[in-house]
Amino acid sequence: MLKIEDIISGDFSAYPKETQELMTKYTEILRENIKAELINDRAVRMLKDIDKGNEIFINLLTELLENGSKGFNKMSTQALLNIYLESKGHEDFIKLLEKVNEEV
16 A cells, blocks of 8 residues: 655655556656646736735735745655645645546
């Protein structure tokens, strides 16, 4: 049985080679889906903020530029998952896992 902790950590060494390959593929698809949803979520929020007024959008943009944003590609799966859960919630994560399961 696969452990979610292993998928998140990327440590597949305890599994047979065939399972390692499946876990690697699953993790890659999961990461790509998380990144795509996070990017879309942030873009939607920014576009809504533009509609609320320039000051709100400028504040968001200022925060992003001042504090920086580490690219999602450089983040660990755990970091991506934490951001995703904070932003989208557990129910959306379950839906995402179902979508990834269909892709694998």
